[in-house]
Amino acid sequence: MSSADEAAPGDAVGRSVITVAIRSAADIVAARQEGRALASRFGFDGSDLTVIATAISELARNILEYAKTGEIRLSPAQKGGRNGIMIVARDEGPGIHDVPRAMQDGYTTGRGLGLGLPGVRRLMDDFEIVSQIGKGTTVSVKKWVP
């Protein structure tokens, strides 16, 4: 279920910040469909749309699996004249014990069925994660329009 859309300050197009509450499997689909639509409006095409939708799907799944509830927030991003999309996956779950370990990149070690965070980082351009035991986890990723 998406919350009411808000307009970001100074944003001409209005509804370009979308928050999707993640409470059930159906919300995962909603999140990635909203993400795909928004990314398309921001100027992403074909391959990138799939990559973004897939990343959102994985982030939402992590929330559901490890924290039970949380939210995915989609908004425009800007850096040095480039436009892009920012995805923030936030939950108040148990947190990640060993963040560096969870982030260990090993495509060849096949961690595809775990948290999938290294994979999400590969899919996106910018990646940031903050996690506190007992408080929750926030993953922020950005992708830029080529």
Next chain:
Amino acid sequence: MRVPILKQRDYLIASIQSALSDEDLLQLRDDLVQQVGRYRSRGAIVDVTVLDVMDSFAVRTLRAIAHMIRLRGAETVIVGIQPEVAFAMVQLGLTLEDVATALDLEEGLAYLDQVKKAGAPHV
């Protein structure tokens, strides 16, 4: 939305028509496995041409389908993975390693025929 399963000779073809929820995928798994048993099929094809995203759940479930169908003595082929989806999957580290894949329905059927003939895949 239930995925329609068609019978073609001694194969079953499941053509996914639209985006699937988690339950739909699990339902497909149960339906396919049940029908492979009922019709004594030699092979099953799952056509994912229409899917624009394949995440870890979809991959897990497809592998489960292939494993369960193999337990019934049949081979599964996943067909129609799109370029963008294949790209995103490998970036995410998702593999269908022990599950056969083919370009499309035609290739999937050709593959199953080969398996039937030779007992082992050619290409």
Next chain:
Amino acid sequence: MNDRKDRERKGNVDSTQPKPESTAALLRELVAHLRENRTQLREEWARRITESKLLTAMTREEIFAEATSVYDNYVEVLETGSVEALQAYARNLSERIIPRGVETHEVLGIVLLLRDVLARSLFKKYQGDFALLNAVLDAYEPAANRIANTVAVGFVQERERIIRQQQEAIRELSTPVLQVRDRLLILPIIGVIDPQRARQLTEQLLRGIRANRAKVVVVDITGVPSVDASVANHLVQTVDASRLMGANVIVTGLSSEIAQTLVTIGVDLGKINAVGDLQGGIEEAERLLGYKVIMTGEAPAVEPPRP
């Protein structure tokens, strides 16, 4: 303006009107003045542009035509002050003039000239009242400078975007995916690959597999001197993604250096079907596809697969 204050004191002017000193009111007033005198100010601006030898790539008629739309936009942005209008203006201007070969210094130059032409017009109008002139300039200058800044930045960003686009196009052209036989694709890679190019190659290949219904792909990296870990990973991803689409990948020209890189990052070389050189790779591909190569004594003839 002094007589206005007199009139206000005498009660002839409604004092609930905003004081002329307020910025918003001043801006409105000067915008009105700039609109009233647009013809003459535009001409003066166009004249100064030519005098300063800017926009030499354009004819006088073209300069005047551009000057008209730019002038009106400028005044409108002064009036509304909206950020979006400003950025849209900058983008619009850049899109129109970049293809005409206009340089950054010219863009900044003409915008600053316009700012000056308008400023002097304001000097002339309000020179009788120093305090008011100051107030008018206090209203005008920040707005005008913001416009100049936004236009300059917008122009540079648009240029960078175009350059990136052109680089992308060049990359696409420089790596064709070749269909050599039915169901067989060859992707020769030459030169140094950066992660962006690697990604592009993969996308092109995967689309090629679908378009050509390829069952075997030969990726020849003879011409690649070395790869770093990220590109090596990319190569492996390409192999895996191709397989997901039902195609087999044969890698040819794998130098020992690159093989070493792959091993170092933990790639199971057994996953990769590597053949020495391109010719060998094509033969292996044909074998996989069911072709049989017959040596007739001279050149090998290829017998198509039996149905």
